[in-house]
Amino acid sequence: MSFQPVLPLSGYTGWRFLTQTLQRQTTAFAASGEVAMNTKYFRENIAKVETVDDLMSNRRLLSVALGAFGLQDDLNSKAFIQRVLTEGTETQGAFASKLSDKRYAALSSAFGFGNADGVQTSKADFADKIIARYTSESFEVAVGEQNGDLRLALNVAGGVADVLAAKGSENAQWFAMMGDSPLRNVFQTALGFPASFAQIDIDQQKEQFISRAKATFGITTFADFADPAAQEKLIRLFLVRSEINNSAFNSPASIALSLLGR
Structure with a gap:
């Protein structure tokens, strides 16, 4: 068992x-x-x-x-x-x-x-x-079966490590984060970008990620997210914003609007 x-x-x-x-x-x-x-x-x-x-x-x-x-x-x-x-x-x-x-x-x-x-x-x-890695990833999957947000949070440390292990340029690291769907989900939610954000020009997305991450977390490069304290701030903001988003989506007003739209 x-x-x-x-x-x-x-x-x-x-x-x-x-x-x-x-x-x-x-x-x-x-x-x-x-x-x-x-x-x-x-x-x-x-x-x-x-x-x-x-x-x-x-x-x-x-x-x-x-x-x-x-x-x-x-x-x-x-x-x-x-x-x-x-x-x-x-x-x-x-x-x-x-x-x-x-x-x-x-x-x-x-x-x-x-x-x-x-x-x-x-x-x-x-x-x-x-x-x-297999044990860690399998545990994340098991967590995700109960709570998807906590699975994404568990992925942050490994996702950041993989981006930095590639040893690309600063821009390449941000693009790599954006190409890692679970990691991007955390960054996008934590930084308050809507789902439609992914539809704008890719270079503009990168610049917006960099600008808002610096303003929000006080980081100067993507490598700063290797710091566990920076990862904890990122995860905390992600989980708080995600709960707010879910609460708004499940509010009586949003449910009523959804029913009226059917």
């Missing part, structure tokens, strides 16, 4: 409870059910993977690999994932590097099939790194 996250509260109060109990809950989650069986299998077998085909032909290993990067929904998109892995991230025009969702580049870079250093699966710490 799998351990289910305990989430008695929502909003920022729920976030504080979750962070205070996170280590105990994730430890229990990692040791239970399907997660424990999958991580054990991955640890015992991943070093045998020497080629992209080896990984693609083992659905169980592939599910952990994709799940570690929040890409579990792509498990059946084999041709797409094979290209992501095969081309790596270092050559000009590499497929994964051109995708707006930078989780694919993070996946490709971690496994290294198409990069100069070669496949990483037999490295001593490789299994531990992927398993840590």
Whole structure:
């Protein structure tokens, strides 16, 4: 039987409870059910993977690999994932590097099939790194089944880390954040941008994100969000604004307007 996250509260109060109990809950989650069986299998077998085909032909290993990067929904998109892995991230025009969702580049870079250093699966710490990500991502999914906002909040630290790991320019980092749908959702909500904001020119979006983030959080570069204190401010504002938005949407007036519009 799998351990289910305990989430008695929502909003920022729920976030504080979750962070205070996170280590105990994730430890229990990692040791239970399907997660424990999958991580054990991955640890015992991943070093045998020497080629992209080896990984693609083992659905169980592939599910952990994709799940570690929040890409579990792509498990059946084999041709797409094979290209992501095969081309790596270092050559000009590499497929994964051109995708707006930078989780694919993070996946490709971690496994290294198409990069100069070669496949990483037999490295001593490789299994531990992927398993840590898989467990964390799986826990986020379980949290999201109960509370989507708390799942997005849990993703912030890893999402920011992935953006910074790419070591792009300042502009590239903001664009990478915008291409990471869960991370963008947090930033867009926290900074008070409406859903229609995504429809304006992409360069204007970037400038607005930079300007409002500096005004709201006092940051000077995207890298400032590596600071846990800055992430906590971002998450707090995201959860507060999200609750306000949901309350307004579910108010008697909005419900009445919705019914009249049917």
